[in-house]
Amino acid sequence: MTDAALVARVRAEVAAGIDPAGLLAVYADPSRRVLLRERVRVAARGNANDADLDAICAELFGFGPLQPLLDDPLVTDVLVNGPREIFVEREGRLERTAVAFHGPEEVADLAHRIAASVGRELTLERPFVDARMRDGSRANAVIAPVGGPTLSIRKFARISVPIAGRAPSWTAAGLHPDAGALLEACVRAGLTIVVSGATGSGKSTLLRSLAGAIPADERL
Structure with a gap:
């Protein structure tokens, strides 16, 4: 069976029942990705190795190559x-x-x-x-x-690092520990802080870290 025929069969047996608009969201969920991969393995009937299964899943449900x-x-x-x-x-x-x-x-x-x-x-x-x-x-x-x-x-960055203290990641990124302590103090004092920068400069990561300095008794 050709690769195209294999993909077509898996598409008919597995992907046909899933709303095309929701495919990317389904595949982004780690647990659902495992289930989809198992369904593809069964539909392939032993005609696909692990690399083939990953490629078929990515083509049908994810971002392809x-x-x-x-x-x-x-x-x-x-x-x-x-x-x-x-x-x-x-x-x-x-x-x-x-x-x-x-x-x-x-x-x-x-x-x-x-x-x-x-x-x-x-x-x-x-x-x-x-x-x-x-x-x-x-x-x-x-x-x-x-x-x-x-x-x-x-990609959505899920990392967050402490804004104060001597965090190596912040030091490597150019934020001195004293600057981190100052920003944390500004957050706790309720001051207005403007975060700006070029694309990919780390604005979202910094914002999440600033949010982590908000006192627990504050209502967001």
Whole structure:
């Protein structure tokens, strides 16, 4: 059986019963991903190894060839300039990857699925979408005639570090412990704090850390 035929069979037996608009959200849930993978394994009837199962699951339910990049905890951004021009930002550095789509149609299909997952639609009249995924990640998709198809995905960062004290991560990021203590004091005093910065500079991480300094008896 060809790979295409195998994927088609799994699609018919497993994916057909799932709302296409909810596929990405379903696959993003770790427990549901395990269940989907087991259903795919059964549908494959022994014709797929572990790597094949991962690839089929990613194609039918996830972000296709981008899924391993999004699963990498060190990757913060994935940028698709074309089917074979895919970059990631890893630990603050932009690098080109060897990952590739089969063609622009596959990129466009993923763009449409991303839009559908947030109740939006990509059309000739509105060929672009900015979407906040259910896991907090942000995605931007563009299709013809504006350009593309292109994609950019910014993963939702779940990390939070103490704002005060001598936290190595903050020191490495350039925030002196004394500055952290000052910010914590400002939060506890109820002062207004403006957080601004370039894309990828760590605004959301800093905001979560500032929120962690809010006294427990304060109502949010």
